[in-house]
Amino acid sequence: MNATPNATTTIVRHSGAYALDNYLTSGQGVKSWLLTTDHKRIGILYLWTILVFFLIAAVAAALMRIELLTPAGDLVTSETYNKLFTIHGVLMVWFFLIPSIPTVLGNFVIPMMIGARDVAFPRLNLFSWYLFVAAGALALWSLIHGGVDTGWTFYTPYSTTYANSHVISMAAGIFVAGFSSIITGINFIVTIHKMRAPGLRWFRLPLFIWALYATSLILVLATPVLAITLALMSVERLWGVGIFDPKLGGDPILFQHLFWFYSHPAVYIMILPGMGVISELITCFSRKRVFGYAWVGCSSMAIAVLGFVVWGHHMFVSSQSIYAGMIFSLLSFLVAVPSGIKVFNWTATLYKGSITFQTPMLYALGFIGLFTIGGLTGLCVATLAVDVHVHDTYFVIAHFHYIMVGGMVMAFMGGLHYWWPKITGRLYPEFWGKLAAMITFIGFNLTFFPQFLLGYLGMPRRYHAYPPEFQMLNVLSSAGASILGVGYMLPLIYFLWSLKRGRVAGPNPWRATGLEWQTGSPPPLHNFEGTPIVTASPYMYDAEADRELHMANA
Amino acid sequence: MDKFRLIPPQASTSAHQIDWLFIALVAIMLFFLISVFFPITWFAIKYRRGSNANRSNPSHGSNLIEISWTTLPVVLSVALFSWGAVAYYHIERPPPNALEVQIVGKQWMWKLQHAEGKREINELHVPLGQAVALTMTSQDVIHSFFVPAFRVKQDVVPGKYTSEWFKATQLGEYHIFCSQYCGTEHSGMIGRVVVMEPVAYQRWLTTGEAGESIVVSGRRLFLDRGCSGCHALNSKFHAPLLEGLFNKPVPLSNGETVKADQQFLRDSILLPGKQIAAGYDNIMPSYTGQLSEEEIMQLIAYLKSIADNRSPPPP
Secondary structure, eight states: OOOOTTOSEEEOOOSSSSOSOOTTTSSOHHHHHHTOOOHHHHHHHHHHHHHHHHHHHHHHHHHHHHHTTSSSOOSSOHHHHHHHHHHHHHIIIIIIIHHIIIIIIIHHHHHHHTTOSSOSOHHHHHHHHHHHHHHHHHHHHHHHTTOOOSTTTTOTTIIIIIOOSOHHHHHHHHHHHHHHHHHHHHHHHHHHHHOOOTTOOGGGSOHHHHHHHHHHHHHHHHHHHHHHHHHHHHHHHHHOOOSSOGGGTOOHHHHHHHHHHHHHHHHHHHHHHHHHHHHHHHHHHHTOOOTTHHHHHHHHHHHHHHGGGOGGGGOTTTTOOHHHHHHHHHHHHHHHHHHHHHHHHHHHHHTTOOBOOOHHHHHHHHHHHHHHHHHHHHHHHHSHHHHHHHTTBHHHHHHHHIIIIIIIIHHHHHHHHHHHHHHHSBOOOHHHHHHHHHHHHHHHHHHHHHHHHHHHHTOBSSOSSOOGGGHHHHHHHHHHHHHHHHHHHHHHHHHHHHHHHSOBOOSOTTOOOSGGGSSOSSOOTTSSSSOEEEOSOSOOOOHHHHHHHHHHHO | OOSOOSSOOOOBHHHHHHHHHHHHHHHHHHHHHHHHHHHHHHHHHHTBTTOOOOOOSOOOOOHHHHHHHHHHHHHHHHHHHHHHHHHHHHHHSOOTTOEEEEEEEETTEEEEEETTSOEEESEEEEETTSEEEEEEEESSSOEEEEEGGGTEEEEEOBTSOEEEEEEBOSOEEEEEEEOSOOSTTGGGOEEEEEEEOHHHHHHHHHSSSOOOOHHHHHHHHHHHTTHHHHSSTTOSSOOOOOTTOTTSEEEBTTSOEEEOOHHHHHHHHHOTTSSOBTTOOSOOOOOTTTSOHHHHHHHHHHHHHTTTOOOOOOO
8 A cells, every 4th residue: 555645754664664573473472461561562451451341331231221121120129220320330431431542542552643662651551551450350349249339429428328338449449540540641641742753743743642632631630539539438438537428527519529520520531532533533534634623632622621610510409509500500511612613623624525434434423423412412411400400310311421422432433443453453344344333323322312301301310110101211222222232242243353354454554644554554563663754734635636546446 | 191201291380491491402402413414414425435526625724614613602602501590590599488398308218397287208299389498408318309390309418408499380290209319229219299279288288197387396396405495585594595596697706707597507406516606605515316307497497487586685
């Protein structure tokens, strides 16, 4: 495959095109993986780890959806149901969504995208994975010994005084996972600051890098607050020190302020990397430079900053001051604006493109559709009076699943398909990829759209049993979930199949301009044969040239 | 109740307000959805690879376009925010002269008492067309009192009083849900609101075990539990008189001034050392553990009832 006519980069190569040895073949055996400091291998370690947690959390979700087929709580007991939604929430948030794109795709491609040999602190990077595994072990210990029934939000005084489940071990797991996040964040920030290739100025950075830079800032600044919150909760639960329980002289609302001060920015930790992936995909598969590069890049930073001052919108009915509620509501509307800017710019990028619909692009278009719905319904929950009605109902569940699953998971899948040939050197089967993307999109909407209706009708979240008039929509949602399940199982199968049987990808199967594509697939141990030199903006795609190329080949 | 619907029954004045706001939001959402989905579909077809569309002079950005699609959402946001905030202010603040109902939430039931004294569990009878204000607290974890048909919801927090109000506009029975996760039987913490004709409501109040009114209960507690031993004109202890106190400013010994609202009275009963009225010693014993949440509410109702009494001049 020839390089594109407007190559972004010049690569100083040693003699011979690509070395035969790559990061997968240099070093064999379990030890070479467990002691690796190669960012690419660490990315793959993370991929396997989060896959385990995703599967456990997905099984919990499946059991809940089966339970909710009938109004009566007949499949599992209330106690089990409460543990199921807690484990689903905790594992999906802290052990899948937050690490997903940063630690898998970020670890793999950040150094390559900026022309570096590795991240700034490779050993710290490995340490962060070990911390993550230790955190996961604590969470699994808690799960195996009976689980937790507090909900992923750990609201006090339920979690500190009334819950009879393994709160401390689960909180300890999240606490440790937080340190893994912080270390990864620091590593990315330093890497992006200090290790860019010659000529790679800030405004020549791919938008994926901007997004992960913003994400890393939030990881470093917000996660310590989570650690403090969980530590205070544990102190009260273990030793009865009055912090949150009014019986001990504490304030339960204080917990919510602390928790959401972390957990709202955490929403942006989850979605910003997804937005970064989409900018890569939309440009590559429409053969267009991104429309409004600086606006898209800076909107990531705006989201990161504004995301810190909207936490109170989770507390409009908590008894916080109504005037505080008004300020948080206004700020929440404003944080929607930079997200809107991104969506508009992606749309404008398609204009005059030369668009193909390979699997990653299908996921990207799916992302835009679902994220837009998720974001717009966010306006409903930001509107004070409407939130009073829909707060803590399925409307909120539907809203954040449109962002987290419809947005983030679609972006993760899109990114994984896009970079899969780079990671493994092999292509996944395109037909099955497209099929899975479409099944996921349809299954997702069938699962979660009915939940908007359920929520406005008033069905509260975390209900094991519900009044019979809600059954029809619940059955629809559960049926959709089974389709969504197929959409997720298919890639699992064909990705594994492609490891041995997939077509050999070659260095740049998508004819993409990113630096990571200007080296072998799989990449050599140190990514590049020599130091790349960057001479232009990213995304130097040319739709007109692509059309001519296409005509010539036709 | 089994027929399929898209919105719950509109049974209160707030329900209409909130539904209109929601409909406006849906309209704006549809506007933005169409303005994103239509161009995406159009571009995806027109500029698919291999099509003959004109691709010359592609644009890579325009500050004018960026500013306009930043400004429009900002303007709409501020408008929607304002509408939502005004409606919220209205739903959050009970009107004066509302009927009062005291609610205590516990794992996993609602205990309610009407001002006239009638008690209920997991049921709330209210008259049509009259504002009803709920004063709520919890004796264990956080709950939330949610009536979808009224579009009102408020967390019920231990150690604190929260309020919620509505004016029912339609006869019938409607769900009460606990919407804040509160433990094992959370989804069983449900009940119903029964909206009755005012005449039927009055009849209902006096049938069965009507009991004494909350104020009378409070007065009895005030006398029986020893409050009146100190908080009285001829007491040998130097304690503040409580007539006319409710909702008035109270100077504290630390120089601050606070309003003697429900929360202040509650704290003064349970944690008397927390805020000491200026000119008095910290001699009151704590009633923590000696009064139930219901009894504290009754005492406060009594103190409220003597709010307008002129205290006699000191001897």
